[in-house]
Amino acid sequence: MPNIVAYVVRQRDHLAQRAAHQRVVSVLVRIVVLLKYVPDISSDRRFEEGRVVRDPAAGSLNELDEHAVEAALRIVESQPGGDHEVVAVTLAPATADIALRKAYQMGVHRGVRVTDDALAGSDYFGTAAALAAAVRRLDAENGAVRPVDLVITGMAALDGLGSVVPALVAEELGWAQLTLAKSVALDGDARGATLTITREVDDAHETLAAPLPAVLSVTDTANSPRYPNFKLIMAARSKAIEEWSAADLGLDPATVGLAGARTVTVEAAPSPARPEVQVVVDKGEGGKALAEFLIRNDLV
Amino acid sequence: MTIRTRPTVLVFLDSPQRTVETVRPAVLELITLGRTLGRVDVVTLGAPTVEVLATLGAYGVHLVHQAQVPTSLPESSYRLTSVLASVLATAVRRNDADVLLVPSSFAGKEAAAVAAARLGSGLVVDASSLAWTGEPGAGDPAPLRLGKRVFAGTWTTVSTVASDPAVVTVRANTVVAEPAAVATEAVVEPLPVEVEAPRVTVVERTLKERAAGRPQLEEAAIVVAGGRGTNGDFGPVDDLADALGAAVGATRDAVFEGWFDRYIGQTGVTVAPRLYIGAGISGAPHHRGGMQASQVIVSVNNDPEAPIVEQSDFAVVGDLADVLPQAAAAIREHKAARA
Numbered sequence: 185m186p187n188i189v190a191y192v193v194r195q196r197d198h199l200a201q202r203a204a205h206q207r208v209v210s211v212l213v214r215i216v217v218l219l220k221y222v223p224d225i226s227s228d229r230r231f232e233e234g235r236v237v238r239d240p241a242a243g244s245l246n247e248l249d250e251h252a253v254e255a256a257l258r259i260v261e262s263q264p265g266g267d268h269e270v271v272a273v274t275l276a277p278a279t280a281d282i283a284l285r286k287a288y289q290m291g292v293h294r295g296v297r298v299t300d301d302a303l304a305g306s307d308y309f310g311t312a313a314a315l316a317a318a319v320r321r322l323d324a325e326n327g328a329v330r331p332v333d334l335v336i337t338g339m340a341a342l343d344g345l346g347s348v349v350p351a352l353v354a355e356e357l358g359w360a361q362l363t364l365a366k367s368v369a370l371d372g373d374a375r376g377a378t379l380t381i382t383r384e385v386d387d388a389h390e391t392l393a394a395p396l397p398a399v400l401s402v403t404d405t406a407n408s409p410r411y412p413n414f415k416l417i418m419a420a421r422s423k424a425i426e427e428w429s430a431a432d433l434g435l436d437p438a439t440v441g442l443a444g445a446r447t448v449t450v451e452a453a454p455s456p457a458r459p460e461v462q463v464v465v466d467k468g469e470g471g472k473a474l475a476e477f478l479i480r481n482d483l484v
Numbered sequence: 485m486t487i488r489t490r491p492t493v494l495v496f497l498d499s500p501q502r503t504v505e506t507v508r509p510a511v512l513e514l515i516t517l518g519r520t521l522g523r524v525d526v527v528t529l530g531a532p533t534v535e536v537l538a539t540l541g542a543y544g545v546h547l548v549h550q551a552q553v554p555t556s557l558p559e560s561s562y563r564l565t566s567v568l569a570s571v572l573a574t575a576v577r578r579n580d581a582d583v584l585l586v587p588s589s590f591a592g593k594e595a596a597a598v599a600a601a602r603l604g605s606g607l608v609v610d611a612s613s614l615a616w617t618g619e620p621g622a623g624d625p626a627p628l629r630l631g632k633r634v635f636a637g638t639w640t641t642v643s644t645v646a647s648d649p650a651v652v653t654v655r656a657n658t659v660v661a662e663p664a665a666v667a668t669e670a671v672v673e674p675l676p677v678e679v680e681a682p683r684v685t686v687v688e689r690t691l692k693e694r695a696a697g698r699p700q701l702e703e704a705a706i707v708v709a710g711g712r713g714t715n716g717d718f719g720p721v722d723d724l725a726d727a728l729g730a731a732v733g734a735t736r737d738a739v740f741e742g743w744f745d746r747y748i749g750q751t752g753v754t755v756a757p758r759l760y761i762g763a764g765i766s767g768a769p770h771h772r773g774g775m776q777a778s779q780v781i782v783s784v785n786n787d788p789e790a791p792i793v794e795q796s797d798f799a800v801v802g803d804l805a806d807v808l809p810q811a812a813a814a815i816r817e818h819k820a821a822r823a
C-alpha cells in the first residue's frame with residue numbers, strides 16, 4: 185500500500201468540489217463503530233426464559249469490539265486535521281453504558297445507545313435493521329454535511345457468535361462489505377477513498393478493495409487495542425451518552441424485536457455434564473494408557 | 485386441511501474450483517441431514533464432474549442447480565458474499581425450497597445471512613440438530629426446530645424458525661454422512677442468476693496450501709491440537725496426528741507465537757470431531773468455545789490443575805514430549821497388528 189497521504193472523504197460532491205476548489209485536503213472522517221455489550225466469558229453465563237441474563241455486574245464491552253474501536257481511532261489519527269469523529273453505537277439496555285464508557289476511555293468521541301422495549305428479543309435481522317437505521321440517522325445529521333464514511337465492527341460478539349451482523353448491516357445500507365480484515369489500509373484522493381483489506385477466509389488469503397462508504401469488520405489480529413489513558417478515563421466518567429428509541433430511528437415496531445423475529449428461542453437448558461474425567465498420572469506409561477483408552481473406545 | 489407435499493431441502497455445494505471435483509464431507513453430512521427433512525437438491529456455482537454426480541446420486545440428490553452468473557462478472561468475484569447470496573436466494577426461489585442448508589464457516593454464514601435477508605427468512609447459524617416440529621406432510625408449514633450449543637457448549641438452546649423457507653448453517657460432524665438407501669440419478673439444471681455488480685473488488689486470492697494427506701481441520705473426525713506447552717515443538721503433535729490420521733490444530737497463543745497457522749476457538753476454527761486431543765493447552769474459555777462440542781475430549785498436560793483436565797473425558801498428567809510419542813507408537817503398533 186502506498187502511504188496514506190491525502191485521504192479525502194469519499195466523493196460526496198460538495199466535499200470533493202470544495203477540496204478541489206480550495207486546493208486543500210479535506211480531512212473530515214466520520215466513522216461509526218458498532219459495539220456489543222456481552223456477559224463476561226468467564227462469568228456464569230445463563231439463560232432465563234429463553235433470554236440471555238444480562239447481569240450488570242458481569243457484563244462488558246465485547247472484547248473483540250475493542251479491535252474495531254482501535255481500527256477507527258488509528259484511521260482518524262492517520263489523517264491530518266483534528267475534526268474527525270468516531271461515534272460508538274450499541275443496541276442494548278441501559279446497563280450497556282459500561283461498554284460505551286470503555287469506548288470513551290479509549291478515545292471515542294460520541295456514544296449512542298439505542299434502547300427500546302420494542303427492540304428486545306431482536307434476531308439478526310432486527311438487530312441489523314436497528315443498527316443500520318442508527319447509521320443512517322448519523323449519516324443524515326445536520327443536512328448530511330458530514331456523512332458517515334465507514335462503519336467498523338468486531339468479527340463476532342462473544343455471546344451470540346453469529347459473525348453475521350456486519351454483512352447484514354452492509355446489506356441494509358447498500359454499502360460495500362469488507363469483513364474479517366486482518367489488515368486495513370485506506371487511501372485516496374479528491375475523487376474518493378478506497379479501503380483495502382487482507383483477510384484469511386476458508387482456506388484462502390484474500391486482498392479485497394472497495395470504495396467508501398463501507399462496512400468493515402476486523403479480527404483480533406488486525407491490531408492491539410490501546411490501554412485507556414488517565415485523562416480519558418476521568419473524562420469518560422461524566423461524558424454524556426445519547427439514547428435513541430425505535431421511533432427516533434423510524435423503525436416499524438412490527439419488524440423488529442420479538443414481534444419481528446423470524447427465529448425464536450423456545451428452550452434453553454444447561455448441557456448435560458460430562459462424565460467424570462479419568463485421570464492418569466504419567467509414570468512412564470502415560471502414552472500407552474492414552475492409546476489404550478482410545479482403542480477401548482473404538483477411536484482408533 | 486392443506487396437504488403439504490414433501491418438503492424440499494436445498495444444500496449449498498461449495499467448491500474452491502470452477503469445476504466441482506469433489507464433494508466435501510461437510511456437504512455430504514448436510515445432504516444426509518437434509519434427507520431426514522425432505523427431498524434434497526443442491527445448488528452450486530461450478531460444473532460437477534461425472535464422479536461428483538455419481539456421489540450426489542448415491543446420496544439421494546435429485547436436482548443439481550448449476551448457477552449461471554452473467555459473463556460480465558469477473559470470476560474472481562464468485563465467492564463474494566453478495567454474489568453467493570444472489571445464487572442461494574435465486575436457487576431457493578426457483579426450487580421453492582423450504583429449507584436452505586449451508587456448511588458453517590465464516591463465508592458460509594455471511595452468504596446464508598444475506599440470502600436470508602433477501603428472502604425475508606429466519607436464520608439459525610451453527611445448528612447442531614434439525615427436525616420438523618410436526619409430522620412432515622401433516623400441516624403447512626410446520627416450523628423447524630433447531631438445536632444449538634452455546635456459551636462454550638455449556639448451554640443447549642432450541643429455536644424455531646417460523647419462516648418458509650428457513651435458512652440454516654450447520655456445523656461439520658453434526659451427523660455421520662451416509663449414502664441413501666435408494667440411489668437417485670442427479671440431474672443438472674442450469675440456474676440463471678442475476679447479480680448486481682459487486683461493490684467489492686477481489687485484488688488477489690490465493691488458496692492456502694493444505695498439509696498433504698491430512699484431513700481439513702474443520703471437518704476432521706479426529707483433531708490433535710497443541711498449545712503453549714509444546715514450547716514451539718509441534719513434532720510430538722504431528723506424530724500423534726499422523727498415527728491417528730487426524731488433523732492438527734493449535735491455540736491462539738501458539739499461532740501468535742508463529743508455531744502453527746490455524747487455531748481452534750471462538751475467534752478461530754470451530755471443531756466438533758469424534759475425538760479431540762489437546763496437548764499443552766490450558767483450556768481457556770476462548771479456546772473451549774471452539775472445541776467443547778467434541779464427542780470425546782482427551783488432554784495431556786503436566787499441570788493437574790489446568791482447567792482442561794476437568795473438561796476432559798480422559799486426561800494424562802505428564803509431559804507431552806513423553807506422552808504423545810509413546811501413544812503414537814502404541815497406536816501404530818495396534819494398527820499394524822490389526823491390519
Ligand SMILES: Cc1cc2nc3c(=O)[nH]c(=O)nc-3n(C[C@H](O)[C@H](O)[C@H](O)COP(=O)(O)OP(=O)(O)OC[C@H]3O[C@@H](n4cnc5c(N)ncnc54)[C@H](O)[C@@H]3O)c2cc1C
Pocket residue numbers: 218219220221236246248249252273274275276306307308309311315336337338339340341342343344345346347348349350447607608609634635643
Ligand atoms: C447464544 C445466542 C444465540 C443466538 N442465535 C441466534 C440465531 O440463531 N438467529 C438469530 O436470528 N439470532 C440469534 N441470536 C440473537 C443475536 O445474537 C442478536 O441479534 C445479536 O445482537 C447479534 O448477533 P451476534 O451476537 O451473533 O453478533 P455478531 O454477528 O457475532 O456480531 C458481530 C459484530 O456486530 C456488532 N454487533 C452485534 N450485535 C450488536 C449490537 N446489539 N449492538 C451493536 N453492535 C452489535 C459488533 O461489532 C459485533 O462484534 C442469538 C443470541 C445469542 C445470545
Ligand SMILES: Cc1cc2nc3c(=O)[nH]c(=O)nc-3n(C[C@H](O)[C@H](O)[C@H](O)COP(=O)(O)OP(=O)(O)OC[C@H]3O[C@@H](n4cnc5c(N)ncnc54)[C@H](O)[C@@H]3O)c2cc1C
Pocket residue numbers: 247248404710711712713714734735736737738747748749750751752753763764765766767768769770771774784785786787790802803804805
Ligand atoms: C478476544 C480473545 C479471543 C481469543 N480467542 C481465542 C481462540 O479462538 N482460541 C484460542 O485458543 N485462544 C483464544 N484466545 C486466547 C485464550 O484466552 C488463551 O490465552 C489461550 O487459549 C491459551 O493458550 P494455551 O492453552 O496454548 O496456553 P496456556 O494457557 O499458557 O497453557 C499452556 C498449558 O500447557 C501446559 N504445559 C506446559 N508445558 C507442558 C508440557 N511440557 N507438557 C504438557 N503440558 C504442558 C501448562 O500446564 C498449561 O496448562 C483469545 C483471547 C482473547 C482475549
